[in-house]
Amino acid sequence: MTDNTLLLDGRKVTIEDDRNLLELIRRSGVDLPTFCYHSDLSVYGACRLCIVEIEGRGVQAACSTKPEPGMLVTSHSSQLREARKLTIELLLANHDRECPSCARSSDCSLQDLAQRLGVETVRYDQKTKEEMLPLDRSSPSLVRDTNKCVLCGDCVRVCSEVQNIGALDFTDRGASARVGPAFDLGLGNSECVSCGQCAAVCPTGAIVPADEQDEVWELLHNPDVYTVAQVAPAVRVALGEFFGMEPGSIVTGQMVTALKMIGFDQVYDTSFGADMTILEEGNELLERVGNGGPFPLFTSCCPAWVRWAENAAPELSDKLSSCKSPQQMFGAVIKEYLPDTNSAQGKKVAVISIMPCTAKKSEARLPQHKRAGVPDVDNVLTTQELGRMLQSLGIRFPELEPAPFDLPLGFASGAGVLFGASGGVTEAALRYVAEKVTGEIFSDVEFHAVRGLQGLKEATVTIGDLDVRIAVVQGLGKAQELVQRIQSGEAEYHFVEVMACPGGCIAGAGQPISKDRDIRQRRSAGIYTAERGMPLQKSQDNHLLHQCYEDLIGDIGGHVAHDLLHTHYEDRSAIYHQPERVRQPTAEHTVRVSIDSGADRSATEQALSEIQDFCDDHSEGGRVAIERRMRPAAHSCSGCSGCGSCNSSLNIQVGRQQHSDTTSAREALAEALQQ
Amino acid sequence: MCVSCTNQTSERHDIADRILTRFNYSDSKLVPILQTLQDKFGYLPRDLMAYVASALRLPPARVYGVATFYAHFSLHPKGKHVLKLCDGTACHVKASIPILHALEAHLNLSTDQTTTDDGLFTVEKVSCLGACGLAPVLVIDEQVHGQVTPEMAVQFVEDIKEQEALTEEVCA
Numbered sequence: 037m038t039d040n041t042l043l044l045d046g047r048k049v050t051i052e053d054d055r056n057l058l059e060l061i062r063r064s065g066v067d068l069p070t071f072c073y074h075s076d077l078s079v080y081g082a083c084r085l086c087i088v089e090i091e092g093r094g095v096q097a098a099c100s101t102k103p104e105p106g107m108l109v110t111s112h113s114s115q116l117r118e119a120r121k122l123t124i125e126l127l128l129a130n131h132d133r134e135c136p137s138c139a140r141s142s143d144c145s146l147q148d149l150a151q152r153l154g155v156e157t158v159r160y161d162q163k164t165k166e167e168m169l170p171l172d173r174s175s176p177s178l179v180r181d182t183n184k185c186v187l188c189g190d191c192v193r194v195c196s197e198v199q200n201i202g203a204l205d206f207t208d209r210g211a212s213a214r215v216g217p218a219f220d221l222g223l224g225n226s227e228c229v230s231c232g233q234c235a236a237v238c239p240t241g242a243i244v245p246a247d248e249q250d251e252v253w254e255l256l257h258n259p260d261v262y263t264v265a266q267v268a269p270a271v272r273v274a275l276g277e278f279f280g281m282e283p284g285s286i287v288t289g290q291m292v293t294a295l296k297m298i299g300f301d302q303v304y305d306t307s308f309g310a311d312m313t314i315l316e317e318g319n320e321l322l323e324r325v326g327n328g329g330p331f332p333l334f335t336s337c338c339p340a341w342v343r344w345a346e347n348a349a350p351e352l353s354d355k356l357s358s359c360k361s362p363q364q365m366f367g368a369v370i371k372e373y374l375p376d377t378n379s380a381q382g383k384k385v386a387v388i389s390i391m392p393c394t395a396k397k398s399e400a401r402l403p404q405h406k407r408a409g410v411p412d413v414d415n416v417l418t419t420q421e422l423g424r425m426l427q428s429l430g431i432r433f434p435e436l437e438p439a440p441f442d443l444p445l446g447f448a449s450g451a452g453v454l455f456g457a458s459g460g461v462t463e464a465a466l467r468y469v470a471e472k473v474t475g476e477i478f479s480d481v482e483f484h485a486v487r488g489l490q491g492l493k494e495a496t497v498t499i500g501d502l503d504v505r506i507a508v509v510q511g512l513g514k515a516q517e518l519v520q521r522i523q524s525g526e527a528e529y530h531f532v533e534v535m536a537c538p539g540g541c542i543a544g545a546g547q548p549i550s551k552d553r554d555i556r557q558r559r560s561a562g563i564y565t566a567e568r569g570m571p572l573q574k575s576q577d578n579h580l581l582h583q584c585y586e587d588l589i590g591d592i593g594g595h596v597a598h599d600l601l602h603t604h605y606e607d608r609s610a611i612y613h614q615p616e617r618v619r620q621p622t623a624e625h626t627v628r629v630s631i632d633s634g635a636d637r638s639a640t641e642q643a644l645s646e647i648q649d650f651c652d653d654h655s656e657g658g659r660v661a662i663e664r665r666m667r668p669a670a671h672s673c674s675g676c677s678g679c680g681s682c683n684s685s686l687n688i689q690v691g692r693q694q695h696s697d698t699t700s701a702r703e704a705l706a707e708a709l710q711q
Numbered sequence: 712m713c714v715s716c717t718n719q720t721s722e723r724h725d726i727a728d729r730i731l732t733r734f735n736y737s738d739s740k741l742v743p744i745l746q747t748l749q750d751k752f753g754y755l756p757r758d759l760m761a762y763v764a765s766a767l768r769l770p771p772a773r774v775y776g777v778a779t780f781y782a783h784f785s786l787h788p789k790g791k792h793v794l795k796l797c798d799g800t801a802c803h804v805k806a807s808i809p810i811l812h813a814l815e816a817h818l819n820l821s822t823d824q825t826t827t828d829d830g831l832f833t834v835e836k837v838s839c840l841g842a843c844g845l846a847p848v849l850v851i852d853e854q855v856h857g858q859v860t861p862e863m864a865v866q867f868v869e870d871i872k873e874q875e876a877l878t879e880e881v882c883a
Contacts, residue, residue, distance in 0.1 A: 202770025208779045218764075218771035219757055226772070612765045614758060616720040641721070666724045666762070 042107035051103045058086050058098040066111055069120065069149050071239045072188035073099045075553070076538070077197055080189050084123050085149070087116055095119070121153050129160035131240070132168060132183035138241040139420075143549040145239035146186060169214070174222025176401050177230035177246055177394040182214050185242035191215060191234030198538060200513035201344070203228040215242075227347050227611050231340035231512065231536040232394030232545025245394045245546055248415045249425055255386045255414070256299035262383040264374065265300045266366050267291060269307050269456035270392040270541035271419045273562030277548040278423035279433040283555050284562030286569070289438020294426050295390075296439065302379075304445040306389065307452030309366025310464065312584075313337065314451060314575035316601050317359045317461075318468040319593045321531060325502065330355050332507070332522065332529040335461050337361045339399035340536035342605065344512055349519060350607035358602040362455060363389050363396055364405050367412030368600045370445065373588055386414045390422050392456070392544035395536065404603050418546025444580040450570035452578075457563040458510040458540030459486035459493060462533045466497060466504075467574045473500045481573050487564070489539055489556055492518060494529075505529045511538040607689075615663035619648060623658035627708045629701070630663045632687035639686055640664065646698045647688070647705070656709040720758070726751055727759050731766050738767040741777055745784060754785040782837070790826045790833035792871055794864075797848040799839025805846040811836060813861035817868060831875065832868065 041048050044064060054060040056079065061068050071083035081100040088098045091108035095116070098109075110116070127146060135141055163183065172180035189206070192215060196202040203226045207216045217226035235243040255261050276285040295303045321333050336342055336357040345352045359365070367387045374380045389396065399405065400413040417425070426433055441447065451467050454460030463483045470478055485495035486506065491514040495506045507529045509515045515534045521527040537543050539556035542563060552558065572578060590596045615630060631644055644664060651657035687694060688701040691708055695701040730747045734740035744763060749755055755778050764771040778784045794814065798807050814820070814834050818827050826833045842848050845857025849864055856867065 196770065196773075202772055205770065205772035205776040206780075207772075207776055216772070218761070218775045220775075227770070612761070612771075614761060664720070666720060 040105050042103055042105060042109060044109045045111055051105065054103055056099050057088065057096075057101045057103045057107075057109065060103045061086075061088070061098055061109075061111055068098060068111060069152065070099065071145060071149075071186060072190060074190060074194070074237060077190065077193040077237075080193065083186070083188055085120055087119060089113060089116060117153070121155055124150050124153055124155045125158055125160075127186050128155065128158045130163070131186070132181065133158070133162055138184070139244040139247065140238075140241035140549070144241060172216070172222050172224075173246070174224030175228060175230060175246065175398065176224065177397040178223055178228075178232055178235055178243055179246050180216070180223060180243050181241060182216070183242075184240045185215055186240055187213060187215065188239060189215070190237040190239065191243055194233045194237045198511055198513050199229075199231060199233060199536070200516050201227060201229060204234060229340040229343040229347070229512070229536065230395040230398045233537060234545075235394065236543075236545040236547075236549070245418045245420060246397055247421060248397070248417060249421050252388055252415050252417060252421075252425070255388065260383055262302075262374070262380040262385045263300050264302045264304060264370055264385060264387050265295050265390060266304045266306045266309065266363070266370070266387060266413075267295070267390045268363070268392055268541065269305075269310065269453045269460075269563065269566075270544060270547070270559070271390050271422070272566060273456065273542060273559045274392065274419050274547045275423060276434070277550060278420075278427065281434055282558070283550060283552055284558035284560075284565075286562055286566045287433070288566065289440070290433055290436040292441055293436045293439040294431055294433060295422075297431060297436075298425060298429060300388075302374075302442045302445075304366070304370065305441045305448045305452070306362050306366055306391075307448030307455065308445050308578070308581065309362035309369070310337075310452035310455040310461075311449050311575035311578045311581050312365050312369070312601065313359055313362045313455075313461075314464050314468050315581070315585075315592045316365075316597060317357050318465050318472065318575075320357055320359065321465065321469060322472060323593070325530070332532040333357055335531075335533045336603075337455065337461055338395070338535050338541075339393070340395035341512065341515060341534040343395065343398070343608075344515070344536070346606050346608040347611050348516075348609070350605070350609050352519070353605040353607070356605055358604070360405070360601055360603045361396075361399065362452075363391065363416075364399065364412050364603070365601045366445075367400070367405070368407070369584065369588065371407075371410065371412055372600060373445070373584065387412065388415045388417060389413050390417050390419065392419050392541045392547045393537075394418065394545045396546075404606075418544075420546055420548055423548060444583060447578065447580040448570070449572040449575050449578045450567040451573060451575045453563065453567045453570055456541045457487070457560045458489065458535050458538075459483075459508045459533065460540065460563070462486045462506055462508050462531065464575060465531065466499075466506075468576050469504070470497075470499050471574070471576060473502065478574075486533075487560075489560065491538065504531060506531045506533075508533045510535045510540055512536050610665070613665050615665045617661065618644065618664050619651065619660060619662035621659055621661045623656070625659050626661050627659055627691060627705065628661050628663065628689075629705065630665060630689040632665045632689070643686055643688060643698045643701075647701065650702050650705065654706070654709060659709060660705065723756070723759060724762060727762050727766070731763065736766060738769055741767065741769065741774065742781070745774075745778060749784060754788045757786070787826065788830070791831050791875075792852055793833045793835065794868075795835050795837045795840070795850040796864075797838075797840045797842070797846070797850070798836045799843065799846075801839075801843035802847040807836075807847040810847060810849065810859055810861050810864045814864050814868065817865045831872070 040051050049064045058068055058073060069085040072080045079100050081097045086098040087095050089110040090096050135147060169182040192204050195204050203217050204215055207214055217223050232245060235245055255263050272286055272288040272291060273284050275291055276287040277283055292303045324333055334356045336359055339361060345356060370387050371385055374385050397416045400416050405412045451464035454464050463486050466483050467481045486493050486508045491511055493508040497504045507518060509518050542559035543556050629647060631640055651660045686696055690701055690704040693704055695704060730744055734744050745755060748759055760774050760778060761771050764774040796807055796811050818832055820834055825835060840848055847859050849856045849859045851867055
């Protein structure tokens with residue numbers, strides 16, 4: 037047979053560049069059911085729902101079969117129907133069937149398929165409460181409920197294949213097989229960065245964003261609290277999906293009205309915070325250009341990316357922009373500004389941000405984002421949670437009369453709105469830096485090279501006599517490849533934008549679950565449309581932002597800015613290399629000394645005993661805590677990811693400072709003990 | 712050599728490093744690396760699984776997944792003497808379960824606690840050992856016992872205890 041066709045249910049279908057039979061069948065107009073098939077992930081073939089009959093081969097999973105010319109394929113027969121129904125029934129037998137109270141009740145694939153396939157009864161008893169496994173609430177961002185897991189492995193594959201983290205994997209086997217983080221210690225104690233892509237691909241309610249709705253209702257109903265909402269750019273192009281609107285519909289105005297209806301006193305636009313980020317980060321870039329480095333400047337807007345860097349590449353901390361994310365900058369400014377202007381009428385101000393993101397929940401809880409014990413952001417709602425809150429009141433969202441954001445902190449430029457799409461931070465920064473360097477006013481401000489959904493975008497932009505080399509990367513797997521190339525010297529950039537989620541914030545895990553395969557394109561398009569609709573296109577043109585600087589912050593990058601808008605990063609590599617306490621402090625005001633072993637164990641032990649002796653002799657020595665961190669001695673290393681394990685030189689950390697010999701470490705310690 | 716008494720982190724890591732070097736830090740050798748680690752320590756200590764993961768550049772969850780998949784690996788310290796009771800089809804039919812119950816009752820063990828408090832005995836139920844002709848089969852350490860009865864099993868335990876007491880006396 038020479039022609040390139042096969043027979044599908046008696047119809048002739050031409051084979052194109054379909055990767056598998058499932059894609060061909062779906063292309064030809066039949067939406068074969070699946071749990072475990074995602075076009076971005078490897079083929080797993082576990083759910084057995086996309087089974088088809090192939091003449092001469094019997095029943096096969098379409099996802100793991102290559103289409104061949106002359107194949108005779110049947111996608112529906114009584115045998116297949118029965119088999120699919122039984123599969124769903126068996127999955128339901130093992131499933132916590134508390135469907136009405138499940139967060140995924142309205143968009144659960146298991147529920148959907150059970151209905152589609154006509155599963156009317158489940159002949160097996162539900163597990164008893166005692167047999168159910170406890171929920172994993174250890175992460176502020178995500179909640180795992182193993183009792184709702186269908187073991188499709190989507191979360192495992194997205195975490196390892198797309199994000200290259202692998203915080204989740206299969207544990208145990210047979211009837212007790214389950215998905216979980218290492219050592220069953222809970223997601224919050226693992227190397228999870230809270231990006232939530234696992235929750236975004238989960239077909240059921242086994243992994244969902246942590247829910248803060250009740251806490252927010254409490255605040256909204258408390259008459260002594262002045263509630264302020266800040267809404268991220270990406271929310272406005274997705275919230276409408278909850279109410280049957282097309283993906284990418286811009287619902288900014290209705291959203292503001294709805295937020296006011298549920299009780300918010302003020303509704304601000306996080307894009308204002310993004311404008312602020314541009315001034316601060318743009319300035320940081322220019323400063324580094326002046327100082328000749330360090331390059332590249334990595335953006336710090338994405339908390340999942342920042343957490344990855346802290347976990348796996350703490351040596352990047354001086355390259356990461358010291359800017360807080362727009363959410364945190366804006367939270368700090370609101371808390372500082374509102375009581376000052378007395379608009380809060382002396383009430384306690386609560387900042388609630390509405391984010392497309394699960395990692396923002398973890399970010400808001402970090403101790404460095406509290407000042408005098410008061411968090412800059414009190415609660416973080418995802419787009420999903422806000423949608424549900426509005427639904428719970430029966431608000432007819434699409435019919436609402438649009439309202440503008442409140443002034444002055446609700447006035448943003450289009451550049452700030454761009455933060456919602458991948459490449460947006462870069463484009464916004466370029467608009468600022470270009471004018472700042474050349475002194476010219478640009479009218480054509482669109483930098484198309486950094487737009488689009490490719491994993492890695494590169495561009496060189498000439499600004500004045502400076503060639504700025506830029507990389508924009510989305511997805512942590514792609515970001516890690518890039519970091520490796522930068523660290524090995526293979527690639528050089530001045531500015532690197534990283535977004536942990538493929539597609540950027542518009543595809544964050546807090547956004548509504550969608551079955552639309554073009555969802556990223558459509559929401560991105562919405563962002564660029566919304567941007568063009570803004571009265572100003574450049575952050576530096578935002579006069580209300582300048583007013584805010586005059587009233588509150590002072591100079592860009594100045595003293596107050598550093599206190600309010602900048603942050604520092606932690607070395608969290610202990611998640612991979614657990615430290616061992618070798619000296620417990622016996623007095624208060626502890627000074628922490630951490631000795632990192634490289635390949636040379638004897639040098640570590642030598643340094644350890646020298647520091648120990650020093651502490652024994654010192655009058656304040658009781659305040660010193662010493663940790664020894666063991667790293668694997670040698671590697672058959674394939675390329676430098678900068679893990680430092682091959683580095684045999686000594687690394688002694690006293691407080692936050694690094695030292696490479698005991699003499700300078702002892703001096704630093706003596707100094708620290710004097711304070 | 713049993714090194715489970717080694718609590719010094721650096722020493723434990725040196726041992727792990729030696730094992731890793733022997734397998735050339737190859738992630739495809741994860742199973743033999745874990746096997747060797749278990750031979751050395753009697754079980755797979757959590758800190759060393761994490762250490763192996765970072766040495767092989769595998770996510771700790773992957774190493775944990777492999778360690779929990781195979782029944783051969785133990786995540787808890789085992790007793791000095793391991794009693795493996797076969798519960799394959801043949802042994803099951805020839806009444807292996809009463810032997811299990813007798814051992815559990817005698818040693819004060821249960822499905823949740825499989826190692827005695829004094830660390831002397833671990834009782835495990837295993838799948839077919841391939842000696843069906845001798846059913847029911849009990850393997851104590853490396854020695855295979857066939858056609859075992861509950862009384863015989865208890866007697867084996869008592870014999871070992873006696874032996875242990877003697878050794879202790881000699882040492883003292």
